[in-house]
Amino acid sequence: MRYKYQCIDEFEVLDLYKNNPDFDSWYEIVSNILNSDEFQKRRLFLHHENESVWSHSIKVSFNSYVFAKNNGFNMYNCAIAGLLHDFYTRAWQDSEELSQLDDKYREKFIHPRKLKLFEKHGFTHPIEALENSREYFPEYMNKNIENAIVTHMFPLSLFTDYKMPNCTESFVIMYIDKKVSWTFDVEPKRLVKYVGVTTKQKGLNN
Numbered sequence: 001m002r003y004k005y006q007c008i009d010e011f012e013v014l015d016l017y018k019n020n021p022d023f024d025s026w027y028e029i030v031s032n033i034l035n036s037d038e039f040q041k042r043r044l045f046l047h048h049e050n051e052s053v054w055s056h057s058i059k060v061s062f063n064s065y066v067f068a069k070n071n072g073f074n075m076y077n078c079a080i081a082g083l084l085h086d087f088y089t090r091a092w093q094d095s096e097e098l099s100q101l102d103d104k105y106r107e108k109f110i111h112p113r114k115l116k117l118f119e120k121h122g123f124t125h126p127i128e129a130l131e132n133s134r135e136y137f138p139e140y141m142n143k144n145i146e147n148a149i150v151t152h153m154f155p156l157s158l159f160t161d162y163k164m165p166n167c168t169e170s171f172v173i174m175y176i177d178k179k180v181s182w183t184f185d186v187e188p189k190r191l192v193k194y195v196g197v198t199t200k201q202k203g204l205n206n
């Protein structure tokens with residue numbers, strides 16, 4: 001695949017999985033989204049620590065797909081919901097690379113304002129990801145994929161209009177998202193950053 005944007009990660013995440021026996025069948029499901037210009041912009045979005053939204057979303061999608069396969073769940077829904085669960089528009093953390101994109105992606109930094117607790121990223125980004133997925137990839141949407149995207153931050157989703165995960169795929173995405181994100185010990189004081197309530201952490205100025 002040719003990419004328009006140089007990824008902020010030092011490696012191509014697809015290389016982690018390309019020799020896996022499940023890679024080809026997974027790739028067939030997600031390739032149109034991966035090849036789209038809009039999704040490739042996530043190569044420039046900084047997610048947890050030093051990982052792009054691109055890499056994180058691919059990890060969640062592929063691992064959810066394999067988990068679903070091994071447990072007899074809906075593999076297609078898990079692959080798509082995993083890929084789109086963090087497909088929000090307004091970047092959460094600023095980076096130099098984002099200046100290559102339209103200002104709408106840096107809206108939080110161009111027009112900063114003090115947010116109330118329930119307006120913070122951890123509560124709002126699943127809803128933004130759902131709306132954005134409906135806009136760019138409506139042909140992939142169904143009830144379960146939408147629920148999995150919008151409730152992946154459960155229990156924070158209890159404080160939004162969407163409330164509870166209501167299908168197996170939602171629980172898979174919720175579990176795998178946390179599993180691939182928390183691959184090392186997170187100090188308690190950094191937990192608020194992990195759940196999207198603040199971007200502040202030691203050593204970062206944002």
Ligand SMILES: [Fe+2]
Pocket residue numbers: 085086125126152153
């Ligand atoms: Fe998320």
Ligand SMILES: [Fe+2]
Pocket residue numbers: 056060085086177
């Ligand atoms: Fe995520």
